Amino acid sequence: MHAVGIVAAAGSGLRLGHERPKALVELAGRPLVAWAVQTLLEGGVQRVVVAVPAADRAAFAAALGPDVELVEGGDTRTASVRAALALAREDVDAVLVHDAARPLTPPDVVARVLAALAAGAPAVVPVLPVVDTTVSVAADGSVTTEVARAALRRVQTPQGFHRQALVAAYAAAHGSAAEFTDDASVVRASGVPVTTVDGDERAAKITVPHDLRLAELQVAAP
Ligand code: CTP
Ligand code: MG
Numbered sequence: 001m002h003a004v005g006i007v008a009a010a011g012s013g014l015r016l017g018h019e020r021p022k023a024l025v026e027l028a029g030r031p032l033v034a035w036a037v038q039t040l041l042e043g044g045v046q047r048v049v050v051a052v053p054a055a056d057r058a059a060f061a062a063a064l065g066p067d068v069e070l071v072e073g074g075d076t077r078t079a080s081v082r083a084a085l086a087l088a089r090e091d092v093d094a095v096l097v098h099d100a101a102r103p104l105t106p107p108d109v110v111a112r113v114l115a116a117l118a119a120g121a122p123a124v125v126p127v128l129p130v131v132d133t134t135v136s137v138a139a140d141g142s143v144t145t146e147v148a149r150a151a152l153r154r155v156q157t158p159q160g161f162h163r164q165a166l167v168a169a170y171a172a173a174h175g176s177a178a179e180f181t182d183d184a185s186v187v188r189a190s191g192v193p194v195t196t197v198d199g200d201e202r203a204a205k206i207t208v209p210h211d212l213r214l215a216e217l218q219v220a221a222p
Contacts (some may be wrong), residue, residue, distance in 0.1 A: 001118045002197070003046040004092045005040035005158070009033045009060070009100035010073020010080040012053065014063045015208050023100035024063060025212070031063045032206065035103030040158065043110020045096055049087045049196050052081035078180050082170050086170040088163060093117075093165050097183045098158035104215055105203035112197040113160035116172040122165040126199035128152035159183050165192050 001122035009032075010183035013022025023033035037048050052060040060070055071087055073080030081097055088095050094117045096110065109126050116124040128150040136145045157180060161169075166183065173180065180186045184194045206212050 001044075001094050002092050002113055003045045003094040003096055003114060003117075003160070004035070004088045005045035005086070006081055006084040006095060006097045007033060007035070007036050007040070007048060007050040007076050007079050007100050008073070008084075008184075010051045010053050011077065011101075013101075015204065016212065017209065020059070021056055022206070023052070024056065024059055027103050027206075027212065030105075032103045033060065033100040034063055036098055036100045036105070037064060039105045039107050040096060040098055040102075040110055042157065043107035046092075046113050047083045050100075051084045076179075078173075078186065081183060082174075084095065085170055087165060088167075090163075092163050094160055095163050096158040096160045099205060101206045102157055102203050103206065104218055105156070106200050109156070109200050109203055110158055111196075112159055116197050117160045117162065121195040122162045122182055122192050123194040124160040125182075125184045125194055125196055125215055126156045126158070126203065127196045128199045128201065130154060134176075138146065138148060140178075153196065154199070155184065156180060156203045156205075157182070161187060165190075198201050
């Protein structure tokens with residue numbers, strides 16, 4: 001399966017609170033985005049396109065070297081992926097979309113997603129179970145319902161798609177008012193079924209400073 005990887009790295013990382021974009025913040029001396037690119041390549045993707053903030057293109061080029069293609073991202077993650085997708089040429093079978101913010105994703109997760117695509121699934125997401133009691137709350141913070149968690153899953157990246165399914169879904173979603181938080185939601189909105197493979201706790205997203213501290217510990221004592 002000939003696959004291209006897209007890394008969404010054009011966010012600013014407001015919740016992490018560093019001056020530079022989150023994808024350029026270092027984990028064990030390497031920018032988060034470089035970890036994410038390496039995971040995709042080690043997992044079996046042939047080429048990687050990274051969506052970056054327009055103002056920081058030079059810094060990303062310096063961090064990633066000449067073999068990684070860069071594209072200017074947009075105001076939302078969806079817009080950033082859409083921009084990168086335009087560079088996924090028609091000769092690829094599959095596109096894997098990954099967050100720069102998940103630096104310690106093991107390459108095995110990439111391999112599982114690619115295997116499911118090769119077996120015929122048009123869309124694949126890595127997932128983990130929900131382990132905490134999960135509730136809905138009202139605007140005043142009071143609990144309204146407990147949600148049965150057996151069927152719930154937390155969705156990670158990389159998410160994999162047959163190229164044509166992803167391109168068609170992004171074209172259909174263009175201009176719609178819907179807000180999508182991941183790519184599988186865009187594809188599902190176009191009527192394509194999404195299947196799951198096992199995710200990995202190490203693929204956790206770095207959102208707040210505590211997450212980066214945990215990742216540093218993980219690198220130090222894997
Ligand atoms: N992302 C992107 N383009 C955007 C917004 C986000 O490519 N306009 C990327 C981020 O770089 C990140 C991933 O999508 O790798 C997941 O987003 P998130 O964790 O929310 O990162 P940020 O948007 O950068 O962080 P924050 O929401 O705290 O500002
Ligand atoms: Mg964000």
